[in-house]
Amino acid sequence: MELSKINRVYFIGIGGIGMSALARYFAKRGVLVCGYDKTRTKLTETLEREGILISYLDESGSLPCAFLDNHDDTLIVYTPAIPKDSKILNHFKNQSFSLKKRSEVLGIISKGMFCIAIAGTHGKTTTSSIVAHILKDTGYDCTAFLGGITSNYNSNVLFGANNVVVVEADEYDRSFLTLHPDVAVITSMDADHLDIYGDKSQLEESFHLFAGQLKAEGSLYVHEGLPVKNAITYAANSTADAKAENLRVEGSKFVFDYSDQTQQIKDLNLMLPGKHNVGNTTVAIAIALKLGISADKVKQAVANFKGVKRRFEYIVDNEKQIYIDDYAHHPEELKACFDALRQLYPEKKLTVIFQPHLFTRTRDFADEFAKVLSTADDLMLLDIYPARELPLEGINSQFLLDKISLADKQVCSKEFVINYVAKTKPELVLTVGAGDIDTLIEPLKNTLNHV
Known part of the structure; x- marks a missing residue:
């Protein structure tokens, strides 16, 4: 498919960070861009404000008229995270639309x-x-x-x-x-x-x-x-x-x-x-x-490079509290993040809130995660974020917690985290993970700013 001949694009999983970048690119080119995602987020709301029509219902009946029938100028982009039984995905497959993964579209654009x-x-x-x-x-x-x-x-x-x-x-x-x-x-x-x-x-x-x-x-x-x-x-x-x-x-x-x-x-x-x-x-x-x-x-x-959101991003930085948010979800990434914190704030007690990402990753790297997380001073584990996976028997946050050689550790809910931070007023806080832990950012920010 040639880039110049694409006039309509539908994104299945448009709220993904890579998918949304492509959606913005095609919208900038004047192409008709629509999409589906499972949940409404700040990013999807931003895309909607930019004029992109998004549905949150996985039904072929929710598709705009322009994408009901197959046309030569139409491209469907999907993420591998979309379930194979997705009704929207199967509508496009059954109608023999041109379906491409995000990476394939990047190949078309960069050619x-x-x-x-x-x-x-x-x-x-x-x-x-x-x-x-x-x-x-x-x-x-x-x-x-x-x-x-x-x-x-x-x-x-x-x-x-x-x-x-x-x-x-x-x-x-x-x-x-x-x-x-x-x-x-x-x-x-x-x-x-x-x-x-x-x-x-x-x-x-x-x-x-x-x-x-x-x-x-x-x-x-x-x-x-x-x-x-x-x-x-x-x-x-x-x-x-x-x-x-x-x-x-x-x-x-x-x-x-x-x-x-x-x-x-x-x-x-x-x-x-x-x-x-x-x-x-x-x-x-x-x-x-x-x-x-x-x-x-x-x-x-x-x-003058200011960084990337959720990559060692300062959320609160004052004389009493420092709160940093990071996307790290692999043991090596966690280690690099912790090392940077210790270099900058060697005297401060480090309170870490970590959300494991994927059951398989937690299983495969449990010992490595445990070794890094044991170097925190105070640790709270959220439940594993499943993303595209179904649960694995015996693999949960308690399984990981049991491997961590740290006295101050617990598995808890997001609500507990907010109340704990409000009560203990920690001086150095890190939220870290690739799932939906970012929903804690605003509540923790508000909590710490009112300490």
């Missing part, structure tokens, strides 16, 4: 463009957002499809006037193999999505296949230590080809020097805390310099 694709089991949203921001802020420009809401632009899609596109390449169900990038980045290859891949070796094989999708004259960047050959390596405080050096904390900012085999930039200021984010920024700098952007412009862009 013929200069594509910068960021892949990795974690770090890809922040890295792709930093890359896109540097290109925008310096005037180089780009279009970008991101897996989070960037704070600088308050959006997950950016529109550019040139032929450059930045995409977050998702490894889930090998989606990223629809892309053929000019610049590719692999941030991490930790075991994840084992419900899809079976074991880590299969996951790693998919990343090798992704690296093989690189165009003939393309550039491949991988985090130092990953088992990928013929690549430019990067990392913070290392011997990589592109590296951050002299890393230090000044106030609430991380300051570092950048160097590669040809250039050096001194005293870069980064608002995003954590060594892992310094690493993410390092590869973004390397790409920008490779594209010919001046070091001075890059330095300025890095300094």
